[in-house]
Amino acid sequence: MAPSTRARRTTFDEVMEGAFRLAGEDRDRPMRLDLSIDLPGVLRPWSDTEGALTGHVRVPGWADDHSAAGRLRVAPLTARRIRYTMDFTGRDGRRLHLDGWKSIDPRRPVRSMTTLPVTVTGEDGTVAGEGLLRFDLRRDLARFIAGARFPGPDPMRSRWRGQAGRLEVWYTTLTDPVTGTGFWLHHELLAPAGGEARSHGWATVFPPGERPVLARFGPYGWDRPEAGFLAGPVAHVGDRLTGTAGTIAWSLRETxxxxxxxxxxxxxWESELLPAAQIVPRPSAVYDGVVRFGDRVLELDGAPGASARIYGHGNARRWAWLHADLGGGDVCEIVAAVSTRPGLNRLPPLPLVRLRVDGEDLATGDPLLAARRLKADIGLPAWTVRGRIGDRALLVEVTQHPEETVAVDYADPDGAPAVCHNSERADVRIVLARRAGRGWETEREWRLDGTGHAEVGLR
Structure with a gap:
């Protein structure tokens, strides 16, 4: 059975502030936690539930980490406790762990629900400092209540339920608007036909005019996190993307x-009836933070990009993919693929296209039905998709320059190999035309010079 599409979640933001004293110091420093919480199910007073915790830890002169991540257990009646655990990095690069809990006292419900003692320790367990934080009811209660949400299932959560022969991917691509540098993060869960599931992936930086820099991480085990992807030092949980792989390190916030x-x-996507499916939960995201590669530092401020997901039985026999940010929330997403299934592997590539223009997705209706009127010619260094979407004609031309394309070895759950040729520096031309008499008249045209995100997969 596929995961329920009706399951709800509880999300909210919380600010805790107070005094914090470092070990060995005789004075307090201010401490502030800006937290985002994502809990499974609808939170009720009698619940005993645990979910993801991400946020920003600030202690002037000592810590200022936007990529803190951890867990929150909420059990106000069953255990009389709300416990916060979170890992973050100090200004000196030291990894730190925060542990604190609100001890719920029915005689003082308001005070006990808004007071959080915390202890911070280093990786060796040595106490680095202790603090006492509070939730400011007068200032933040109205915002806290107004910000609580009960959304449906998070498409960034893992769909894997222990079956053999499955492949699950979380990937993020972005372009630095200042330097034109592209960045690709690939997080993967591989559940082979035989053996234990493992998580691994890679990060790749695409400096303009240079060979891409690629580094892998893993393999690690899979602990089935409730939210996002966690593997060793690498995480994509909530709006935080952090990790290290070889000479590449990143700490990003996604908004x-x-x-x-x-x-x-x-x-x-919801039924898992096809061999695989893809969705783009965050097609027009913005990224802030830092990417380090070698001795270089890429500081990102408002970098456009997207985060997407794949789940299924493995990679296609042959495929092409495009994510083109057209500005103003407009995007073009293409997956053109040939299945590995017997019989289906003899068919031409099936192009699934979504062109979002002014808030409207073209073509409307089922993308599989719309694909019958489109044709994909897959190759390197250039590939195209052309045909009809609704009452319009579409032409998409993609060029992946060899010197700015990286070849990455893939593996299916059954061990079959594939090679992905990816570039986050692709050139793209998209033409949308309408009928004009007996011919066609260009309605919109977009050109991306080195900012298209594209790949071609071959076997």
Whole structure:
């Protein structure tokens, strides 16, 4: 059975502030936690539930980490406790662990629900400092209540339920608007036909005019996190993306994103009836933070990009993919693929296209049905998709320059190999035309010079 599409979650933001004293010091420093919480199910007073915790830890002169991540257990009646555990990095690069809990006292419900003693320790367990934080009811209660949400299932959560022969991917691509540098994060869960599931992936930086810099991480075991992806030092949980792989390290915050783009039909993602399906939960996201590679530092401020997901039985026999940020929330997402299934592997590539223009997704309706009127010619260094979407004609031309394309070895759950040729520096031309008499008239045209995100997979 696929995960329920009706399950709800509880999300909210919380600010805790107070005094914090470092070990060996005789004075307090201010401490502030800006937290985002994502709990499974609808939170009720009698609940005993645990979910993801991300946020910003600030202690002037000692810590200022936007990428803190951990867990929150909420059990106000069953255990009379709300416990916060979180890992973060100090200004000196030291990894630290925060542990604190609100001890719920029915005689003092308001005070006990808003007071949080915390202890911070180093990796060796040595106490680095202790503090007492409070939730400011007068200042933050109205904002706290107004910000609480009960959304449906998070498409960034893992869909794997222990089956053999499954492949699950979380990937993020972005472009630095200042330097034109592209960045690609690939997080993967591989459950082979035989053996234990493992998590691994890679990070790749695409400096303009240079060979891409790629580094892998893993493999690690899989602990089935409730939210996002966690593997060793690498995490994509909530709006935080952090990790290290070889000479590459990153700490990013993801904001915005717009409505999800269902490149495959919505039913295909929810039912898992096809060999694989893709969705773009955050098609127009913005990224802030730092990427370090070698001795270089890339500081990102408002970098456009997207985070997407894949789940299924493995990679296609042959495929092409494009994510093109067209500005103003407009995007073009393409997956054109040939299945590995017998019989289906003899068919031409099936192009699934979603072109979002002014908030409208073209073509409307089921992308599989719309694909019958489109044709994909997959190759390197250039590939195209052309045909009809609704009452319009579409032409997409993609060029992946060899010197700015990286070849990455893939493996299916059954061990079959594939090679992905990826570039986050692709050139893209998209033409949308309408009928004009007996011919066609260009309605919109977009050109991306080195900011398209594209790949071609071959076997």
């Amino acid at each position: 915005g994103g717009g409505e999800p783009v269902h490149t495959f039909p919505r039913w295909a």
